[in-house]
Amino acid sequence: MTSLPTGRLRDLPSVDRVLKSPLAAAAVERFGQQAATRAIRDALEEARAACRTGAAVPEPSDLAADALVRLKTAERPSLRPVFNLTGTVLHTNLGRALIAGEALEAMHAAMGEAVALEFNIGTGRRGERDDHVRALICEPTGAEDATVVNNNAAAVLLVLNTLSLGREAVVSRGELIEIGGSFRMPDIMTRAGAKLVEVGTTNRTHPRDYLSAIGPATGLLFKVHTSNYRIDGFTAEVSARELSAIAKERGVPLIHDLGSGTLIDLTQYGLPHEPTVGEAIADGADLVTFSGDKLLGGPQAGFIVGRKDLLAEVNRNPMKRALRVDKLRLAALEATLKLYRNPDRLVERLPTLRLLARPAIDIAAQARRLAPVLFNVLGDEFAVDVADCRSQVGSGAMPLDTVPSAGLAISHQSGSGQALEALAAALRALPIPVIGRIEKQALILDLRCLEDEASLAANLASFSPGGGGAVA
Ligand SMILES: *Cc1c(COP(=O)(O)O)cnc(C)c1O
Numbered sequence: 118m119t120s121l122p123t124g125r126l127r128d129l130p131s132v133d134r135v136l137k138s139p140l141a142a143a144a145v146e147r148f149g150q151q152a153a154t155r156a157i158r159d160a161l162e163e164a165r166a167a168c169r170t171g172a173a174v175p176e177p178s179d180l181a182a183d184a185l186v187r188l189k190t191a192e193r194p195s196l197r198p199v200f201n202l203t204g205t206v207l208h209t210n211l212g213r214a215l216i217a218g219e220a221l222e223a224m225h226a227a228m229g230e231a232v233a234l235e236f237n238i239g240t241g242r243r244g245e246r247d248d249h250v251r252a253l254i255c256e257p258t259g260a261e262d263a264t265v266v267n268n269n270a271a272a273v274l275l276v277l278n279t280l281s282l283g284r285e286a287v288v289s290r291g292e293l294i295e296i297g298g299s300f301r302m303p304d305i306m307t308r309a310g311a312k313l314v315e316v317g318t319t320n321r322t323h324p325r326d327y328l329s330a331i332g333p334a335t336g337l338l339f340k341v342h343t344s345n346y347r348i349d350g351f352t353a354e355v356s357a358r359e360l361s362a363i364a365k366e367r368g369v370p371l372i373h374d375l376g377s378g379t380l381i382d383l384t385q386y387g388l389p390h391e392p393t394v395g396e397a398i399a400d401g402a403d404l405v406t407f408s409g410d411k412l413l414g415g416p417q418a419g420f421i422v423g424r425k426d427l428l429a430e431v432n433r434n435p436m437k438r439a440l441r442v443d444k445l446r447l448a449a450l451e452a453t454l455k456l457y458r459n460p461d462r463l464v465e466r467l468p469t470l471r472l473l474a475r476p477a478i479d480i481a482a483q484a485r486r487l488a489p490v491l492f493n494v495l496g497d498e499f500a501v502d503v504a505d506c507r508s509q510v511g512s513g514a515m516p517l518d519t520v521p522s523a524g525l526a527i528s529h530q531s532g533s534g535q536a537l538e539a540l541a542a543a544l545r546a547l548p549i550p551v552i553g554r555i556e557k558q559a560l561i562l563d564l565r566c567l568e569d570e571a572s573l574a575a576n577l578a579s580f581s582p583g584g585g586g587a588v589a
Pocket residue numbers: 268269270271273296300341342343344345374375376377407408409418419512513
């Protein structure tokens with residue numbers, strides 16, 4: 118039996134003694150007696166374990182300092198801001214679109230006040246939530262009517278449930294995609310109550326495939342923008358326009374899920390073409406669904422736009438109530454959509470577009486300014502090189518088209534992957550975590566999404582190789 122060094126353990130101060138130190142008083146003042154006492158107990162617990170393995174007995178002031186760090190760490194928001202240097206502009210795990218300043222102000226104003234959410238100020242009668250955004254979304258897309266729900270997954274679910282509950286929804290095998298997480302088209306269609314009718318093959322679907330599948334039980338034809346992958350080679354797809362002609366001839370609605378969708382032609386900003394909502398409407402879709410927080414650049418939301426009579430049915434579906442959006446998001450959406458009314462200033466005011474449109478040459482200049490800053494912080498174990506790289510739009514838009522960008526490529530002199538993993542962890546431990554990506558023996562920090570260069574530099578000053586960044 119090993120005997121514990123009980124003499125040392127007995128030297129550990131009591132909770133009461135730690136509470137008497139000035140730092141503990143500060144902790145009590147800021148966090149309250151109960152929380153401070155608990156934090157001191159936790160600090161003592163850890164010190165006791167450390168002493169058992171031979172560590173020195175800490176002073177009461179050390180324990181109080183430890184408790185204060187614990188309290189500050191616990192107080193930090195869980196939803197923390199980070200530097201997104203992944204190179205993916207619309208990163209789903211990092212919250213997708215950044216909200217425009219105008220939308221932030223609108224949300225802020227709506228937050229603490231009563232607002233005319235479902236109230237017609239002119240008549241004094243009940244209004245509709247959709248009134249705040251209907252015209253703003255119909256105008257640039259040419260749609261007759263529009264509604265907004267929680268996200269695009271909800272938009273798809275609601276449309277399918279409304280128009281194909283207990284009926285057949287016809288979709289090409291080449292479009293039965295998984296978006297990520299647990300969003301798989303076939304599952305969502307089944308959950309919506311539709312009977313899935315798959316037509317064609319993975320790589321080729323023809324008009325005759327749809328034609329032979331349509332019958333008396335058909336509720337709708339469903340076309341999905343295969344956001345996150347593309348089939349190359351021996352392929353055939355029935356275009357939205359052709360499919361619309363088939364749908365009209367057979368008297369069934371065509372639903373087009375665009376996923377990201379965009380309201381404007383992105384090629385004018387030097388970006389690859391992404392189908393616009395207006396094009397999908399012009400090609401003859403009866404309803405189009407798309408996200409609010411992808412290329413549109415607003416808060417999380419899902420739009421359903423198109424035929425008025427079909428939207429009336431959608432709005433009568435009791436599920437609509439469970440999927441609706443709140444006043445904050447409507448405020449942000451209204452303000453975001455209003456930015457589109459002034460195309461000349463859109464790129465400057467809409468963060469998503471601003472970031473996507475940043476010329477690689479500007480980003481490279483930024484990388485040259487930051488390389489020495491980072492090198493000084495990391496020390497000469499690491500090489501920091503300015504490097505060309507490619508950014509992704511993300512969230513399924515333009516899956517294979519990347520945008521030229523620049524960044525910092527950090528490599529360890531040993532070429533060790535472990536050292537890079539440790540560095541990535543240390544960067545994540547900064548007061549504002551820095552998130553990059555590891556690629557071929559280097560940690561790449563793509564600077565496309567870095568606007569506040571000074572803030573990154575200040576943040577790096579807290580760098581410590583072992584992690585454990587300072588807590589303010
Ligand atoms: C992203 C996407 C969805 C889901 O949209 P959310 O707004 O994330 O719910 C649905 N369909 C397609 C094609 C998508 O790209």
